[in-house]
Amino acid sequence: MRYSGFKVIKEALTxxxxxxxxxxxxxxQSHYDIIIIGGGGHGLATAHYLxxxxxxxxxAVLEKGWIGGGNxxxxxxxxxxxxxxxxxxxxxxxxxxLWEGLEQxxxxxxxxxxxxxxxxxxxxxxxxxFVRRGNAMMLNGADAEYLDLDxxxxxxxxxxxxxxxxxxxxxxxxxxxxxxxxxxVAWGYARSADGNGVDIIQNCEVTGFRIENGKCLGVETSRGxxxxxxxxxxxxxxxxxxxxxxxxxxxxxxxxxQAFVSEGLKPVLPGVITFGAGHFYVSxxxxxxxxxxxxxxxxxxxxxxxNLPVVEDVCEGGMAIMPMIGRARLLRMWGGIMDMSMDGSPxxxxxxxxxxxxxxxxxxxxxKATPASGFAFAHLLAKDEPHETATAYRFDRFEKGRMIDEKxxxxxxNLH
Amino acid sequence: MIINHxxxxxxxxxxxxxxxxxxxxxxxxxxAETAAREFYEYAYLRDNPAGEHRxxxxxxxxxxxxxxxxxxxxxxxxxxxxxxxxxARSKGRxx
Numbered sequence: 001m002r003y004s005g006f007k008v009i010k011e012a013l014t015x016x017x018x019x020x021x022x023x024x025x026x027x028x029q030s031h032y033d034i035i036i037i038g039g040g041g042h043g044l045a046t047a048h049y050l051x052x053x054x055x056x057x058x059x060a061v062l063e064k065g066w067i068g069g070g071n072x073x074x075x076x077x078x079x080x081x082x083x084x085x086x087x088x089x090x091x092x093x094x095x096x097x098l099w100e101g102l103e104q105x106x107x108x109x110x111x112x113x114x115x116x117x118x119x120x121x122x123x124x125x126x127x128x129x130f131v132r133r134g135n136a137m138m139l140n141g142a143d144a145e146y147l148d149l150d151x152x153x154x155x156x157x158x159x160x161x162x163x164x165x166x167x168x169x170x171x172x173x174x175x176x177x178x179x180x181x182x183x184x185v186a187w188g189y190a191r192s193a194d195g196n197g198v199d200i201i202q203n204c205e206v207t208g209f210r211i212e213n214g215k216c217l218g219v220e221t222s223r224g225x226x227x228x229x230x231x232x233x234x235x236x237x238x239x240x241x242x243x244x245x246x247x248x249x250x251x252x253x254x255x256x257x258q259a260f261v262s263e264g265l266k267p268v269l270p271g272v273i274t275f276g277a278g279h280f281y282v283s284x285x286x287x288x289x290x291x292x293x294x295x296x297x298x299x300x301x302x303x304x305x306x307n308l309p310v311v312e313d314v315c316e317g318g319m320a321i322m323p324m325i326g327r328a329r330l331l332r333m334w335g336g337i338m339d340m341s342m343d344g345s346p347x348x349x350x351x352x353x354x355x356x357x358x359x360x361x362x363x364x365x366x367x368k369a370t371p372a373s374g375f376a377f378a379h380l381l382a383k384d385e386p387h388e389t390a391t392a393y394r395f396d397r398f399e400k401g402r403m404i405d406e407k408x409x410x411x412x413x414n415l416h
Numbered sequence: 417m418i419i420n421h422x423x424x425x426x427x428x429x430x431x432x433x434x435x436x437x438x439x440x441x442x443x444x445x446x447x448a449e450t451a452a453r454e455f456y457e458y459a460y461l462r463d464n465p466a467g468e469h470r471x472x473x474x475x476x477x478x479x480x481x482x483x484x485x486x487x488x489x490x491x492x493x494x495x496x497x498x499x500x501x502x503x504a505r506s507k508g509r510x511x
Contacts, residue, residue: 240464249461253436254489299434302466302489307417309430342460398460411459414434 002107022187023194028201031227032060034381035219037206037242038235039063041072041182041367042359044189044200045374046234046381048106051196053375054382059198060228061190062221064205068186071236074304074336075367076259076291078272078283080117080177081142084133087392087404088345089140094389095372096142096176102371108188110180111286116271117177118147118156120321121170126277130172137174147171156273158324166277166320177272179283185370209246215354216246232357232381234373237302237337239360246353250360251342251398253413256301256335257293257364258310262328264288273322280317282325290328292318296338296364298414305335338364344416345404348376348386348393357381358395363416419485420497424478431477437462438470438484441504466490472500 001007001020011018034050036043039061050056061067079099081092103110121127134144152171153161161168194200201223208220209231218227235242237254269284282292294314297306311333318325341347341361346369348359359377362369376387386393392404398411409415417429444454466489473483482500487493 238466240462241466244463244465249457249463251460251462253462253464254466299429299487300436300464300469300471300489301492303492307429307492309428399456413436 003109022191023200026199026201028060028199028204028223028226029058031058031218032199033058033228034060034230034232035226035228036061037219037231037233039067039190039200039202040070040234040236041068041186041189041370042236042362042373042377043234044068044186044193045370046232046359046377047193047198047200047374048189048196049375049378050382051193051198054378056382057197059193060226061193061198061200062204062206062219062226063200063202066202067190067200068183071336071338071366072186072370073183074259074334075182076281076283076293077179077182077285077367078117078177078281079112079180079368080174080272081368082117082119082133082137082144082172082174082177084136084406085404088406089136089142091372091376091389091393092369093137093140093142094375095369098371098375099180100176102185102188106188106192108184108191110184110188112178112180113286114176114178115283116173116175117274118152118171118173118271119274119276120168121172122166122168122277124169127170134172143174143176145173145175147173155270158268158322159273160321160323163320166275179272179285181286182367189374206242207245209353209356211246211353211356216356228355230355230357230381232359232377234359234377236339236360236362236366239339239358241302243358246351246356248351251347251395252361253300253340254302255296255298255338255340255414256303256306257296257338258306258314258333258335259291259293260311260314260333261285261292261331262290262325263331265290265328268324275317275321278317278320280314280321282318282322289331290325292325296340296414297335302337303335304337338362340413340416342398342411342413343403343405344407344409346373346393347395348373348380348390349395350380350384351395417492417494419473419483419494421475421478421483422497422499423481424475427475427478429473431475432473432483433476435472435474438472438500438503440472441484441500441509468495
């Protein structure tokens with residue numbers, strides 16, 4: 001069933017009796033060509049591109065709980081492609097291009113809103129670094145724009161420009177960046193994958209892998225064994241737990257990141273602002289809430305909730321750069337589990353086990369990567385070779401010294 | 417979280433800096449034949465368990481000692497705190 005304005009009017013006039021379930025609730029088959037573990041944004045996107053672009057017919061997505069219940073429903077919905085390094089920027093730029101065509105591709109309103117993102121600059125050294133980044137972005141076909149103080153004062157007059165420690169000197173803007181309704185991304189990909197024949201099996205927890213002679217033959221689940229020619233894992237924060245069942249240790253630690261939303265307000269904030277020096281970023285949702293966040297709590301966690309010192313730190317950052325935020329009341333706060341990798345960049349690669357593939361290490365940048373991650377992982381699963389924009393995202397880069405470390409932090413995951 | 421420091425008693429975790437898995441004090445032997453592989457695993461691979469986790473915390477805003485904290489990553493409950501130097505000495509390291 002295609003969604004359209006005509007369909008909405010027709011259903012409105014006929015008592016809304018013609019709407020069908022958005023996706024099926026199928027029984028699992030005994031064997032699939034490809035099984036994706038994890039019904040989050042990346043897993044569902046992978047299934048969509050496998051079925052629609054790569055023509056795979058027998059694909060299943062296995063989800064422990066309900067689809068879209070993990071990080072794709074817990075993030076702060078920002079999309080952008082403002083990276084510096086060659087291993088990253090082409091990948092995130094293709095992701096942004098896929099976002100731009102996503103709603104037509106899926107026939108689903110994901111509320112993709114290119115309202116722009118701006119990183120604030122406070123010193124000469126930071127200006128040099130951001131101008132260099134902007135140049136790297138433009139060399140890779142992305143858009144970047146240096147904003148001087150007067151432009152920022154015009155667009156965001158409410159910011160605290162004269163803070164003693166971090167006075168605002170300029171900004172790096174990416175006008176094509178913005179926000180997307182995150183749940184709709186999961187639902188849109190699920191609907192499209194389902195429509196192209198993918199079985200989405202919810203409440204099906206993978207409890208182990210069946211591996212014989214170095215080859216993965218399928219997965220043991222809470223609903224019994226399911227055979228597969230290829231198994232792809234896309235479980236983000238649970239990567240360590242899942243891959244331990246295949247006796248793999250990963251270059252990943254799981255950390256908790258908190259996010260916050262205020263009560264609904266009239267429109268005050270046209271785009272996304274990041275205040276990196278104060279560990280704070282903010283945007284305004286279409287419902288009116290100010291959506292903001294900051295740093296990781298900083299310790300290993302699978303708890304999906306954080307502690308109060310970081311709440312205080314994030315709110316201090318908000319008060320420092322945007323004092324009017326102090327007049328808004330906090331409505332909700334929550335935590336998600338980030339798969340923090342050792343260099344801050346992801347992995348989309350085969351494992352040493354035949355037929356077992358891995359997608360993870362997204363740190364806290366997984367949401368914006370959803371379409372490209374799905375596309376590149378689908379490419380890898382279908383063709384057994386990395387997608388041209390994801391050739392650097394290999395397991396062996398740590399052993400070979402080819403880290404993709406945007407911030408130059410080294411192997412300290414809580415600093416990326 | 418409150419960390420029960422063996423010398424100073426209960427302290428707010430905000431006084432500490434977190435490093436990571438306590439295995440980081442078990443540095444491999446650089447003279448070993450397999451040193452390259454072992455250092456790669458030491459530096460980059462983690463068990464990352466959901467449950468009990470032994471980890472290193474540094475009391476930066478306190479007495480600047482390193483602690484080995486045993487903490488549950490599912491509940492954040494801390495069940496044991498030791499001085500890292502005592503852990504190292506108990507394994508015959510240091511003096």
